[in-house]
Amino acid sequence: MRKWHGITAVLVVIATVLGIVASACAGGGEKAAPPVATGPIIYKMGCPTPLSGPAAPWGQAGHDFYQKWIQLFNQAGGFKVGDTTYNVTFTEVDDENTPEGGAAAAKQLIYGDGCQAIVAYWSWGMPAVQAVTTPAKIPLLTRTGNEAVPMSEGGIYDPAKYPYTVFANPSHEQIISDFKAIAKAYPGRMIGIADSTLGKGPGWDVVDRTLDAAGIKYHHEWYTPAATDYTPYITKFKEAGCGVIYTAGDIGASFNIAKQRWDMGYKDIVCGVAGPCVDPSVYNAVVGYDASQGFIDQYFGIWDYKDTKIDPAIMAMAKQVNDDVAKDTGAPVVYTGWIGWMPSHMLILTQAMTKAGSTDPDAIMKAIQGGTFSTSTGTYTMSGAKTYGSPIVFGTPGALSQIKGDKEVYLSESPWTPLP
Amino acid sequence: MPPAGIWIDGLVQSSTYITMAFGMVLVFSILGILNWTHGQYYMLGAVIVYYGVTAAGVPFPISMLVTGLIIAGLGMLVKKVIIDRVSGDLYVGAVTLALIFFFEGLASMLFGMQDKGLANVMPGSMDFGSFSVSYQKIAVVGFTLVVMIAMYIVLNRTKVGLSIRAAAQEPRAASLYGVRVDRVSLIVMGIGCALAAWAGCIMGPVYSINPFIGRIPMIFSLLAIVIGGLGSLSGAIIGGLILGFLNSVMAYYISYYSEVVLFALVIILLLVRPQGLFGAALK
Numbered sequence: 001m002r003k004w005h006g007i008t009a010v011l012v013v014i015a016t017v018l019g020i021v022a023s024a025c026a027g028g029g030e031k032a033a034p035p036v037a038t039g040p041i042i043y044k045m046g047c048p049t050p051l052s053g054p055a056a057p058w059g060q061a062g063h064d065f066y067q068k069w070i071q072l073f074n075q076a077g078g079f080k081v082g083d084t085t086y087n088v089t090f091t092e093v094d095d096e097n098t099p100e101g102g103a104a105a106a107k108q109l110i111y112g113d114g115c116q117a118i119v120a121y122w123s124w125g126m127p128a129v130q131a132v133t134t135p136a137k138i139p140l141l142t143r144t145g146n147e148a149v150p151m152s153e154g155g156i157y158d159p160a161k162y163p164y165t166v167f168a169n170p171s172h173e174q175i176i177s178d179f180k181a182i183a184k185a186y187p188g189r190m191i192g193i194a195d196s197t198l199g200k201g202p203g204w205d206v207v208d209r210t211l212d213a214a215g216i217k218y219h220h221e222w223y224t225p226a227a228t229d230y231t232p233y234i235t236k237f238k239e240a241g242c243g244v245i246y247t248a249g250d251i252g253a254s255f256n257i258a259k260q261r262w263d264m265g266y267k268d269i270v271c272g273v274a275g276p277c278v279d280p281s282v283y284n285a286v287v288g289y290d291a292s293q294g295f296i297d298q299y300f301g302i303w304d305y306k307d308t309k310i311d312p313a314i315m316a317m318a319k320q321v322n323d324d325v326a327k328d329t330g331a332p333v334v335y336t337g338w339i340g341w342m343p344s345h346m347l348i349l350t351q352a353m354t355k356a357g358s359t360d361p362d363a364i365m366k367a368i369q370g371g372t373f374s375t376s377t378g379t380y381t382m383s384g385a386k387t388y389g390s391p392i393v394f395g396t397p398g399a400l401s402q403i404k405g406d407k408e409v410y411l412s413e414s415p416w417t418p419l420p
Numbered sequence: 421m422p423p424a425g426i427w428i429d430g431l432v433q434s435s436t437y438i439t440m441a442f443g444m445v446l447v448f449s450i451l452g453i454l455n456w457t458h459g460q461y462y463m464l465g466a467v468i469v470y471y472g473v474t475a476a477g478v479p480f481p482i483s484m485l486v487t488g489l490i491i492a493g494l495g496m497l498v499k500k501v502i503i504d505r506v507s508g509d510l511y512v513g514a515v516t517l518a519l520i521f522f523f524e525g526l527a528s529m530l531f532g533m534q535d536k537g538l539a540n541v542m543p544g545s546m547d548f549g550s551f552s553v554s555y556q557k558i559a560v561v562g563f564t565l566v567v568m569i570a571m572y573i574v575l576n577r578t579k580v581g582l583s584i585r586a587a588a589q590e591p592r593a594a595s596l597y598g599v600r601v602d603r604v605s606l607i608v609m610g611i612g613c614a615l616a617a618w619a620g621c622i623m624g625p626v627y628s629i630n631p632f633i634g635r636i637p638m639i640f641s642l643l644a645i646v647i648g649g650l651g652s653l654s655g656a657i658i659g660g661l662i663l664g665f666l667n668s669v670m671a672y673y674i675s676y677y678s679e680v681v682l683f684a685l686v687i688i689l690l691l692v693r694p695q696g697l698f699g700a701a702l703k
Binding site for chain 2: 053056060197221222223224227228231236251252256259263264278279285287289290
């Protein structure tokens with residue numbers, strides 16, 4: 001028995017040493033190979049994203065669209081830095097929607113795959129990912145959220161410590177715009193805001209203050225992360241006189257809330273979620289056909305926008321991506337959420353590099369601060385110094401759609417405005 | 421006083437925990453193990469019945485029956501091939517814990533991770549004036565009543581039930597009287613897993629279905645049998661009712677603090693009465 005223990009130990013050591021030697025050789029090989037200027041230089045971008053676990057459907061939803069977007073972007077000539085043409089690549093690594101998974105994925109992307117920027121990052125673990133990207137001087141384009149509320153506002157974010165973080169999707173501004181768009185579509189209705197305790201934090205104080213100032217009536221209910229039965233919360237919303245229940249981001253919860261409010265007989269309450277619709281047929285199946293009608297989602301079908309101006313070339317490319325993906329998969333595209341993430345971040349980053357005339361992270365950040373950029377969700381000039389303590393906050397409009405039949409149709413829109 | 425809808429909701433929640441807990445109690449009584457994979461049999465039940473109804477077009481009740489049989493077979497296979505070959509409660513516990521991730525991963529690969537639903541099975545609701553209750557929820561309560569009656573009859577009026585009770589109380593003596601304890605334990609594993617699967621099936625139209633839906637029902641059914649007393653079916657009923665009603669009523673009054681209070685009450689109960697409400701006193 002002891003002999004086997006010894007043999008096993010020796011085999012493990014040999015395997016480990018061989019692994020280290022092999023990876024060192026591979027890495028060394030890459031370093032030794034001189035760059036061959038046979039075409040455009042590749043600028044590598046990556047994203048830690050949930051590809052497994054409960055959040056995986058949203059991590060996986062954008063994959064085909066992102067790769068097609070990159071392909072079209074490169075075919076259209078990529079981007080220029082001085083006289084040099086660059087093409088881009090985009091790699092996704094599973095982060096299981098956890099901070100530790102996010103940090104590990106960021107390390108893999110930066111040190112394993114050689115990514116020069118992290119974009120479209122939305123998972124649960126921004127501080128952990130920032131801790132990896134900041135020392136490596138890797139621009140991180142991500143969303144805001146409770147993690148982005150500065151210490152002066154009761155949060156944990158210190159902009160001075162994370163000079164390479166760009167808030168390309170301002171979650172709180174967006175949800176405020178959503179509420180304004182809801183108020184526009186359903187004037188006079190009190191909005192019930194449902195969120196899990198995981199989302200409870202100083203960011204909501206900012207949202208509440210803004211809604212108060214805008215005169216929008218609302219009522220909060222916080223449910224536990226383990227909740228599947230929302231009857232008590234729906235009852236409270238009903239008692240508070242809510243005519244709309246808008247769930248902050250948790251699509252599974254929003255399914256159950258929409259279904260259960262219908263079962264409880266509160267058919268006049270409109271339900272929705274602060275997230276893009278992945279597929280209306282899923283809502284019909286999970287929530288029930290009748291109960292899912294009128295369900296509100298965030299909408300990125302930019303060609304339907306009425307109040308937010310988008311560059312026609314970007315819009316055409318987004319449409320082309322949808323057409324190509326539909327052709328490749330043989331099914332009509334019903335997901336538009338991808339447009340608000342990677343393409344938007346990539347456009348900010350590549351335009352910043354063109355403006356800076358450099359791919360150096362410090363030069364990129366200098367170009368981003370105070371610059372104006374045309375993204376897939378509108379044209380924005382950096383703002384946010386007063387709210388996030390950082391000048392590097394972009395905009396996203398609050399544009400909403402509603403499920404009608406088995407389709408997602410434009411409902412209303414409130415263009416982005418910076419937090420007061 | 422909470423509105424009537426909250427009490428009905430508590431009854432529906434209790435029903436799920438009770439059906440799940442019955443299976444756990446049976447397995448614990450005979451095999452002496454807590455089957456941590458119980459929640460995944462619940463999940464597989466929901467997933468299989470979903471495909472039975474939507475892909476194969478089999479009517480829901482038949483699909484549910486077949487699903488229970490399939491999961492019963494799977495549970496028996498797991499017992500024969502894995503659990504019986506692992507010795508020691510700790511290692512059996514570790515194996516059933518590992519199976520949680522195995523089954524969730526397998527379900528993710530085979531069925532995908534996107535939410536699925538059977539909302540269109542038994543649609544509609546019964547109107548009570550100020551509130552209504554869906555037929556799906558009424559079916560959950562009805563099914564639990566059927567399970568409770570069936571369990572009572574099987575355990576108290578059949579030879580198999582007699583063997584199960586004998587094997588649970590005194591396995592060595594039972595085997596001396598001709599009870600094949602190994603066979604009984606296999607049957608019990610099958611029944612336990614089938615009950616979990618049926619709970620998943622009946623809840624399929626109520627909630628969304630994905631590979632991870634088994635975790636919370638598993639925790640709550642475990643708590644139900646701990647409150648009621650490990651090994652006691654009547655304890656599982658009382659434990660399930662206490663949990664279901666407390667969960668619903670407290671969420672109404674104190675929102676997200678409900679789980680803190682709920683679990684604190686469970687801890688206090690176990691400090692005062694470690695064997696649970698209906699369990700035999702621990703040594």
